[in-house]
Amino acid sequence: MSSLIETTDLSITFGGHTAVDAVSISVPEKHFKSIIGPNGAGKTTFFNLLSGQLTPTQGKIYYRGKDITKFSPTNRTRAGIGRSFQITNVFPNLTVLENVRLAVQSQAGIRYQMLFHYKKYRTFEEKALEWLRLVLLDDKKGSLASNLAHGEKRKLEIAMLLALETEVLLLDEPTAGMSLEEVPAILEVIKRIKEQGNRTIILIEHKMDMILDLSDSVMVLFNGRLLADGTPEEIMKNETVQSAYLGGLLDE
Amino acid sequence: SSDKSSSEPKDNGGKKTENKEPIKIGVLASKTGALESYGKQTLRGFELGLDYATDGKMEAAGRKIEFIVEDTETKPEVAVQKATKLLEEDKVDFLVGSSSSADTLAVLPLAEEYKKIMVVEPAAADSITGSEFNKYIFHSARNSSQDAVAGAAAIAKKGVKIATLAPDYSFGRDGVAAFKEAAVKLGAEIVKEEYADPAATDFTSNIQKIVDAKPDYLFVVWAGANSPWKQIADMKVQEKGIKISTGAPDIAALSTMEPLIGMEGFTVYYHDLPKNKINDWLVEEHKKRFNGDVPDLFTPGGMSAAISIVEALKKSNGETDADKLIKTMEGMSFETPKGKMTYRPEDHQALQALYAIKLEKKDGVAYPVPVLIRELTPDETAPPIRNN
Amino acid sequence: MRLIQGNRMTAIILVVAAFLLLLPFVYESRNLLILLTQVFVFSIFAMSYDLLLGFTGIVSFGHAMFFGIGAYSMGIFMKRFEPTLTVFLLAVLTTIVLTGFVSFLVGLLTLRLKSHFYAMLTLSLSGLFLVLAEKWRTMTYGNDGFTFRVPELFIDRTNFYLLCLVVMVAVFLILKRFTNSPLGRVLQAIRENEQRTESLGFQVLHYKIAASVMSGVLAGIAGILYAISLRFVNTSVFAMDITLDALLMTIIGGVGTLIGAIIGAGLIEFAHHWLTELAKEHWIFERWIIFFGIIYILVVMFFPRGIVGTLSTLSWKRKQQPAVKKEEKIAG
Amino acid sequence: MNNDLLKLDKVETHIGQYHILQGVSFEVKKGEVTVLLGRNGAGKTTTLRTIMGLKPASKGSVTFKGEAIQSLPTYTIAKKGIGYVPEDQGIFAGLTVEENMRVAIQKDDEETAKRMDWILHLFPDLKRFWKKPGGLLSGGQKQMLSIARAYVNENELLLIDEPSKGLAPIVVEKVMDSIIQMKDQTTIVLVEQNFMMASTIGDQFYIIDDGRTVSHGSMKQLKENEEMKRKYLGIA
Amino acid sequence: MDLIINLALNGLATGMLIFLLAAGLTLIFGLMDVLNFAHGGLFAWGAYSGLWIYSQTGSFIIGIIGAILTGFLLGIITEKWIIKPVYGNHVQQILITLGLMLVLSEMLKVIWGPNQITASPPDYLKGSWELGGVIIIKYRVFIILVGFVIFAGVQFLLKKTKIGLVVRAGVMNKEMVQALGINIQRVFMFVFMIGAGMAALGGVLLGPYSGVIHAGMGMEFAILAFIVVVIGGMGNFKGSVLAAILVGLSGSFMAYYVPDLSLAVNMLLMAIVLIIRPQGLFGAKG
Numbered sequence A: 001m002s003s004l005i006e007t008t009d010l011s012i013t014f015g016g017h018t019a020v021d022a023v024s025i026s027v028p029e030k031h032f033k034s035i036i037g038p039n040g041a042g043k044t045t046f047f048n049l050l051s052g053q054l055t056p057t058q059g060k061i062y063y064r065g066k067d068i069t070k071f072s073p074t075n076r077t078r079a080g081i082g083r084s085f086q087i088t089n090v091f092p093n094l095t096v097l098e099n100v101r102l103a104v105q106s107q108a109g110i111r112y113q114m115l116f117h118y119k120k121y122r123t124f125e126e127k128a129l130e131w132l133r134l135v136l137l138d139d140k141k142g143s144l145a146s147n148l149a150h151g152e153k154r155k156l157e158i159a160m161l162l163a164l165e166t167e168v169l170l171l172d173e174p175t176a177g178m179s180l181e182e183v184p185a186i187l188e189v190i191k192r193i194k195e196q197g198n199r200t201i202i203l204i205e206h207k208m209d210m211i212l213d214l215s216d217s218v219m220v221l222f223n224g225r226l227l228a229d230g231t232p233e234e235i236m237k238n239e240t241v242q243s244a245y246l247g248g249l250l251d252e
Numbered sequence B: 001s002s003d004k005s006s007s008e009p010k011d012n013g014g015k016k017t018e019n020k021e022p023i024k025i026g027v028l029a030s031k032t033g034a035l036e037s038y039g040k041q042t043l044r045g046f047e048l049g050l051d052y053a054t055d056g057k058m059e060a061a062g063r064k065i066e067f068i069v070e071d072t073e074t075k076p077e078v079a080v081q082k083a084t085k086l087l088e089e090d091k092v093d094f095l096v097g098s099s100s101s102a103d104t105l106a107v108l109p110l111a112e113e114y115k116k117i118m119v120v121e122p123a124a125a126d127s128i129t130g131s132e133f134n135k136y137i138f139h140s141a142r143n144s145s146q147d148a149v150a151g152a153a154a155i156a157k158k159g160v161k162i163a164t165l166a167p168d169y170s171f172g173r174d175g176v177a178a179f180k181e182a183a184v185k186l187g188a189e190i191v192k193e194e195y196a197d198p199a200a201t202d203f204t205s206n207i208q209k210i211v212d213a214k215p216d217y218l219f220v221v222w223a224g225a226n227s228p229w230k231q232i233a234d235m236k237v238q239e240k241g242i243k244i245s246t247g248a249p250d251i252a253a254l255s256t257m258e259p260l261i262g263m264e265g266f267t268v269y270y271h272d273l274p275k276n277k278i279n280d281w282l283v284e285e286h287k288k289r290f291n292g293d294v295p296d297l298f299t300p301g302g303m304s305a306a307i308s309i310v311e312a313l314k315k316s317n318g319e320t321d322a323d324k325l326i327k328t329m330e331g332m333s334f335e336t337p338k339g340k341m342t343y344r345p346e347d348h349q350a351l352q353a354l355y356a357i358k359l360e361k362k363d364g365v366a367y368p369v370p371v372l373i374r375e376l377t378p379d380e381t382a383p384p385i386r387n388n
Numbered sequence C: 001m002r003l004i005q006g007n008r009m010t011a012i013i014l015v016v017a018a019f020l021l022l023l024p025f026v027y028e029s030r031n032l033l034i035l036l037t038q039v040f041v042f043s044i045f046a047m048s049y050d051l052l053l054g055f056t057g058i059v060s061f062g063h064a065m066f067f068g069i070g071a072y073s074m075g076i077f078m079k080r081f082e083p084t085l086t087v088f089l090l091a092v093l094t095t096i097v098l099t100g101f102v103s104f105l106v107g108l109l110t111l112r113l114k115s116h117f118y119a120m121l122t123l124s125l126s127g128l129f130l131v132l133a134e135k136w137r138t139m140t141y142g143n144d145g146f147t148f149r150v151p152e153l154f155i156d157r158t159n160f161y162l163l164c165l166v167v168m169v170a171v172f173l174i175l176k177r178f179t180n181s182p183l184g185r186v187l188q189a190i191r192e193n194e195q196r197t198e199s200l201g202f203q204v205l206h207y208k209i210a211a212s213v214m215s216g217v218l219a220g221i222a223g224i225l226y227a228i229s230l231r232f233v234n235t236s237v238f239a240m241d242i243t244l245d246a247l248l249m250t251i252i253g254g255v256g257t258l259i260g261a262i263i264g265a266g267l268i269e270f271a272h273h274w275l276t277e278l279a280k281e282h283w284i285f286e287r288w289i290i291f292f293g294i295i296y297i298l299v300v301m302f303f304p305r306g307i308v309g310t311l312s313t314l315s316w317k318r319k320q321q322p323a324v325k326k327e328e329k330i331a332g
Numbered sequence D: 001m002n003n004d005l006l007k008l009d010k011v012e013t014h015i016g017q018y019h020i021l022q023g024v025s026f027e028v029k030k031g032e033v034t035v036l037l038g039r040n041g042a043g044k045t046t047t048l049r050t051i052m053g054l055k056p057a058s059k060g061s062v063t064f065k066g067e068a069i070q071s072l073p074t075y076t077i078a079k080k081g082i083g084y085v086p087e088d089q090g091i092f093a094g095l096t097v098e099e100n101m102r103v104a105i106q107k108d109d110e111e112t113a114k115r116m117d118w119i120l121h122l123f124p125d126l127k128r129f130w131k132k133p134g135g136l137l138s139g140g141q142k143q144m145l146s147i148a149r150a151y152v153n154e155n156e157l158l159l160i161d162e163p164s165k166g167l168a169p170i171v172v173e174k175v176m177d178s179i180i181q182m183k184d185q186t187t188i189v190l191v192e193q194n195f196m197m198a199s200t201i202g203d204q205f206y207i208i209d210d211g212r213t214v215s216h217g218s219m220k221q222l223k224e225n226e227e228m229k230r231k232y233l234g235i236a
Numbered sequence E: 001m002d003l004i005i006n007l008a009l010n011g012l013a014t015g016m017l018i019f020l021l022a023a024g025l026t027l028i029f030g031l032m033d034v035l036n037f038a039h040g041g042l043f044a045w046g047a048y049s050g051l052w053i054y055s056q057t058g059s060f061i062i063g064i065i066g067a068i069l070t071g072f073l074l075g076i077i078t079e080k081w082i083i084k085p086v087y088g089n090h091v092q093q094i095l096i097t098l099g100l101m102l103v104l105s106e107m108l109k110v111i112w113g114p115n116q117i118t119a120s121p122p123d124y125l126k127g128s129w130e131l132g133g134v135i136i137i138k139y140r141v142f143i144i145l146v147g148f149v150i151f152a153g154v155q156f157l158l159k160k161t162k163i164g165l166v167v168r169a170g171v172m173n174k175e176m177v178q179a180l181g182i183n184i185q186r187v188f189m190f191v192f193m194i195g196a197g198m199a200a201l202g203g204v205l206l207g208p209y210s211g212v213i214h215a216g217m218g219m220e221f222a223i224l225a226f227i228v229v230v231i232g233g234m235g236n237f238k239g240s241v242l243a244a245i246l247v248g249l250s251g252s253f254m255a256y257y258v259p260d261l262s263l264a265v266n267m268l269l270m271a272i273v274l275i276i277r278p279q280g281l282f283g284a285k286g
């Protein structure tokens, strides 16, 4: 099985506290992997290492067999690793549409064009609208992002990631704060992307039903260390996971 | 406040002389900005000068004289803008000004472009009659070299060791260079040249070095509010046998020189130094008009500028053609509150008297008073010619 | 909708530009001409500043550095060589190279320094240029500065007026296009959220440098025109005041609007002119600077987003069409 | 008056020119947990912010212990004994966990110390990162800190906006426990999307849609009424 | 050796003086994140009002107290009318405080005239002691002492009360602080008032130090104060005192050993510090 993303011995230490501790994983192409673990286990930090927001103190990251450990976030995105953020991270004083349009523009590789009016690229706007429709946010396209309700910002966040059309999608709790009513729609989107079968997705979530529903495999982080990696069923049976992460919730 | 900016000629008789147009003089001065007090001195002096030279009639050779004042704000770009306005819109025949050297330098080429006489007052940079000179420029104010020569004349003698302290910009550097030349000529030796940040609050290092050089005199070239006097006193420079010498400034700044009482130096003007009729008139009239104030450092300069213009007009019979005026004014002598001044033909610098003085405490005066040691004659203070 | 609005805006601008173009031929006041020339020069300078402040979100306290480089390059070339058009072009070229180089380096530093710290660094760099101009006396004649001759063509104030007008309009159009280009949109994204821009796949540093160089070169050109208009240059071109002027003009007009920079420059220059004129009418206005200060304060209170910024929000509010909200550039 | 601790009567709130709340009314009884439910953008957060005085009501009244508070400044409202856990956590990023807590503490007495012990027991992670800047905490840790900050004072009423968001299941359980533990002293208004949590600890529910309260009842009713669940919550 | 001591002592005194100028700004700019360009104005008003009161009453101490009170008063007015509407918006802060700066410094000329005014210390602080080759200027010793007192006082205020914390929190998230029951508006006003009072104190102490005060002194020294706050690390009170001393000492020694650079020393120092340690010499990382 050829792996798309591989980490070896990946570690990062913040002033004495090792947030990610020698994690070696390998994610095959077109795979759907979920990461679970207690708060502060290092999940987001692990994402930050994959996407280049942080540089590991140790270890390597390979993408398609190529060492990308030293790549900047920009270059990783361009190489095909896109991510969404746990804490909403959009352009507050631009419109919703413009937020997504920028992602579409980047995807199209129009980066340094300064001679034409941006409206010349009409298709960008249409595409951006499509993405917004997909996440049920098209009615808010003219609002400033800062004026959105929390759940709406989460949707925008997802739209921006999808618009990048990267090969790898790193999703950090995409549905946190999204309403019960709308989670299914977003799930539907993710599922559809999965079914299209040409993307590799890594998902951080605390919603177990979602993880069980979607994942090909689940890895568990614990105090920065990789505790377990296996099929959802295996993981659910793991006792440490049950006692230290899930608690008694599933009993009901 | 009494300095009206554009004073219409006083309605004197109203008798129309044959010559049609009034003569217009545009005066550029800092009415705001860093040099506003200088600007105001000049303006008062200029107005008094016109009055004096025309016997209050405000006309010369039968033509009325009007003057228009513009504020340069002590900014070169404003000076240029205002000067152009004066030349283009008011069609002035003369320019007078201005308070800062930079403002003045910026305006000099305009005088040439519009072929109008510009009488520079009180800006002192050497380059006005030096590298930036053009033939339309007449410098009624003394220049930095004259100051320096006067400063040297007051203290330099054979075998005297002198250290200098000056702010680290054109004014200070030029001043020291000129002083050095003059002092060396008189046989003195310059043992140390110190330049300090003009905005410095601490002069320890400079003073320390000067003390270490053990000079007989410390000659200070300084301008601006932030001055080293207090620290010179605090560091007991005089107690170490080093005499201080500098140019006495205007009255407001004199009051900061309390610590220097006893120092010998020079001055451009202090109202009770010159003994002549014009000065008597100036002091009296000034007091009368400006509720008891005496004329200050640059008041006689403004007056001299006005007098020189009126004199030139009288001689040219009211003709304002610049070439003709230049011929008239080159070498022209005129009486001023500081005695006779002469525009040197070569570079149009007005040769004038300066005063060797000593600062003394006087009863009833809140500031140290410059007391005359001797008058330095125009010949004695004549600076080198540098306009080619 | 927006396009129509945009067109109307352009139309108004064209009409005004045409009017200004004809002005010297119908109206004889040289004084006004000079004042307007000054406005044009500072408009260019303020627009170049707006590119940084309003579009990229970079606060610089040292913009005078580029202005000064332009002014001195022109001055020194004109002083040292014959004031011909060839030398003029050489000076322009030198300015572009120098300001481009310096702004490139300074732009690199945005990588390392954020907000206040970057602002203060630029302040110190322009301070160092000031000292250099002071100390390199063989070249600059110290702080007194020097006068110089300019090419025949520019001696005539009308010609020079027209030149400045044309340059200003050109800079406006260039910057308009620049900021509305895909690249320009990325600049605004950087202003809003640098880190996110990065993870969208844009190389933030490249954009910041592009903006910095563009802005630096244009400021240099403003400096050139300034020097020619005075035919004199001294160290004041590197002073903090010059940067503050750009800052004030941009903010008063409305940050991130370009046209605001022009309006701000016009407003400040004219207010300045009128207030000093008033000083002759009534003694109270001798301290006209107080009124100037009060104007700033009132602008913030009544036009919190600058004149253009606030007016455009108002007119948009009046239309009340929440569905097609115009994109707003916020100040700050 | 009656035993309603908090009462909103036809509250309307504008943000800029937008009419966000267009008539929110509900009553909260002392000692109960009231849950606000509704779609994204329905106006739940705005309702809480209006109670806190952060987005003052333009119409209608907010009554706390019989006193109208809708036009009081936020800090006065908070001083009356209303604690708030905002949706975005509101962590002071540059301050350490300890400092975040210190800013929050209103009274430096024994009670507070006791509560602090209880809190640190509840969220041992906070103790672990006591000297760490709040901005560097993980998402869930921030959420804990935000809750902790509200717990540390003696509040009669707590407004909690989506506490379970970003928390591991086991921590969600702890938070639920803590709410149940506090119930006798503290009344709670909760916005929650985690229906399991909402339905476990809620006594009453209100559903907000398009800035209006459109339905309410006891949690028990809702849990049992499949049709209502489908209609308002899209779940079966 | 004498030389080194002389330079160090005077550098220290200058540093302390700069610290007094910058102390108010560390609160207003460093802590409250207000780009207050009117700081120099407050400072100049302290100098003028304080020295005027001193000349009227003959008591330097009363003059100092008067200056501080003037600073408080101006601080309250400024905060209420000028700063309050523009918290958190740097662009507006720049414009409105520059406006205020112009008004403040021109008003000085209206009231006290455009000329510079001499200022000398009271007799008991005049003159200097000479010990061997070391000259100790009394007034400078006084400045150093006052500097330490102010430092200790403000340090106490920030460390022993919640005020510093609350202000920082308020800058990061004003709404949240209020939701925690704190009247942040009042805290801000109080801190601004203290900052303005310290600026005024700096002003009145500067007068006798340099011997003269003038209306332009505000702008001249405000930049220095900004430099100190930035290289000390924003909002880091201890940092700003160290930075001020560093500026004082380096000015003193550079002027002696590398006089050619003395004009550039402050700017150079700031540039180097910022390039090497972007967050300021004593600032926290990040």
Ligand SMILES: Nc1ncnc2c1ncn2[C@@H]1O[C@H](COP(=O)(O)OP(=O)(O)OP(=O)(O)O)[C@@H](O)[C@H]1O
Pocket: A014, A019, A037, A038, A039, A040, A041, A042, A043, A044, A045, A046, A086, D129, D136, D137, D138, D139, D140, D141, D166, D168
């Ligand atoms: N930049 C940083 N500096 C210091 N410590 C950090 C930094 N980023 C994260 N940490 C610490 O590393 C640990 C892991 O954080 P991370 O955000 O990866 O957790 P997580 O698994 O995503 O948790 P959650 O589920 O709460 O989001 C936490 O203890 C956090 O405090």
Ligand SMILES: Nc1ncnc2c1ncn2[C@@H]1O[C@H](COP(=O)(O)OP(=O)(O)OP(=O)(O)O)[C@@H](O)[C@H]1O
Pocket: A146, A147, A148, A149, A150, A151, A152, A177, A179, D015, D016, D018, D020, D038, D039, D040, D041, D042, D043, D044, D045, D046, D047, D087
């Ligand atoms: N500052 C604002 N300006 C304009 N509209 C706003 C502003 N804040 C909120 N809104 C709008 O008000 C509506 C209600 O927002 P609110 O945050 O109360 O929703 P919510 O019910 O909490 O949603 P969520 O579940 O997503 O958190 C949303 O449509 C939102 O877009």
Ligand SMILES: [Mg+2]
Pocket: A043, A044, A045, A086, D138, D139, D140
């Ligand atoms: Mg996380």
Ligand SMILES: [Mg+2]
Pocket: A149, A150, A151, D044, D045, D046, D087
């Ligand atoms: Mg909400």
